Amino acid sequence: MTKGIAGTGAGTDQPATRRFIIGEHDFSAPRLEAGLYIVATPIGNLGDITVRALETLAASAVIACEDTRATGTLTHRFGLKTPLMPYHEHNADKQRPKILAALEKGEAVALVSDAGTPLVSDPGYRLVRDVLEAGHKVVPIPGASAPLAGLVGSGLPSDTVLFAGFLPQKGGPKKTRLAELGAIPATVILFESPRRLGATLATMSEIMGPAREAVVARELTKRFETFERGTLAELAEKFAGDPPKGEIVILVGPPQDSQEASEEDAEELLRQALTEMPVSAAAKQVAKQTGLDRNALYKLALDLKSDGN
Template sequence: MTSGASRSHGPDGDPAGARTDAQTERNRRFSIGANGFLAPAAEPGLHVVSTPIGNLGDITVRALETLAGCALVACEDTRVTRVLMERYGLTTRLVAYHEHNAAKVGPRLLAALEEGQAVAIVSDAGTPLLSDPGYRLTVAAIEAGHKVIPIPGASAMLSALVGAGLPSDTVLFAGFLPTKKAARLRRLEELKNVSATTVFYESPRRLTDTLADMIEIHGGAHRACVARELTKRFETFQRGSLSEIADFYEQNPPKGEIVIVLAPAEPQAAGEEDVEEMLREALAEMPVSAAAAQVAKRTGLDRKTLYKQALALRKAADGNG
């Protein structure tokens, strides 16, 4: 080590700043196949880096440059992330950061940011902050005034949505459902009338129970898709009604990572009084045209007819004012 090198301690107590220029340059190298590259030093801040969800070839060049250019990489499981690092010749220091040690390691990562270091955070697979502890660190970094830089890439949610064959104009990501049946049914009931395609993550061992609960809430004819092992060798999309999909997995117990994509709720049948009440509620928050469009989507009624009715309600309300 060069005499007189600056010594600033990193999150795990190691002198992160005590490196020679040659060491720093080596740490910024990565490879793609037989070709080697030198990444530029990453901008100070928290870099939220998306990594592959299965196929390691899905990493982006920008993600590789960022992982090589940062001072350290915070990850859920160092064993999982190390597989990716070794594939691309990355030697950046890994720091375990997960729900069980977040309270202890989080402040150390924030201290590294305070020193002006570039810190990357990755999840075991996909885009961080979607059902993982990265959200907690990102909020803390923002509150402390540090720059947060998203590095987009693979996402199980988006991959499932692309292959599901269901509407994608309005989408709700609902993450993991509760593991207990009663709580799961309550959550599904809360989401029953959402006029958006809803995406869930699920464990393969709970899939058949979850599909049975969805049938109880939505009915067996409701359209859905179960995406399994996305981007991997045995990637499958099981599309159809909830009953058809449930029957298939009763006969073929699933393995691997699961994403459930549920079609939007069917438009609700509504009486005249219900429609008027929906319009009044919408008009309290938005213009006439937007209120009519919202109620049309919820009820399946003609938007032009609803626009005339909403316009009359708005004029009556203004006249009473």
């Protein structure tokens, strides 16, 4: 095993806790300034870790992580000896003062999630806010990100993008949120669990429109990575059976131009909306979804309501 490389300052006096291994080569990590380092880690393939991330993890006084077992797999792979501290939403109030105390002593602390970039759809931002309010440095160490990996492989427009995280689980709030997202002129990126995927796609088809272009990205960067492309209706049908395995990212293309929304689509959307809300609210929601005239939709909704009664 090689002990150090040219230009790194590696040597036999280098503390073991400030070293890391790539393949058969042993590297030293430069010392870090005091601060909280937000370190992105691989979302599947461990080869996606960056050299800068390894240097940061090796040189930190402690690594704050969601699950020490998950992060332990990463640290073992690269020979990292930095102590691990569990930090997650259930123990944050207890652990946050310890992290702030370490920063006060002039130490560097690394924050990681189980996979990907911390703070993306997790509560780590509260720690960052407290660290900043205490006057300490916060340093992002970018790397793997499931939303971006899904976006660049999806084939959907990437000029305007909205990451919406996880949807509400209950039906009413979920439909309301989807109606809001469906009107935004952007590619929308969502996380979803495999067991809810089929039902969520069916609801998305109902609220956002069955012809809306979408992609389901599964197991990104892993051996069985797949991209399933089609309309929301097609994808809802495909995943209506047994739930798939693995991590899921759903991407939905921007809404079609208003000229492309048919009266038949608008009528179906109104029928669905009227089961949950009054006429005025239903017309407003469908107007956002389709770009059609709200007053015309209101009149149509009144007719549908009358026919229904």
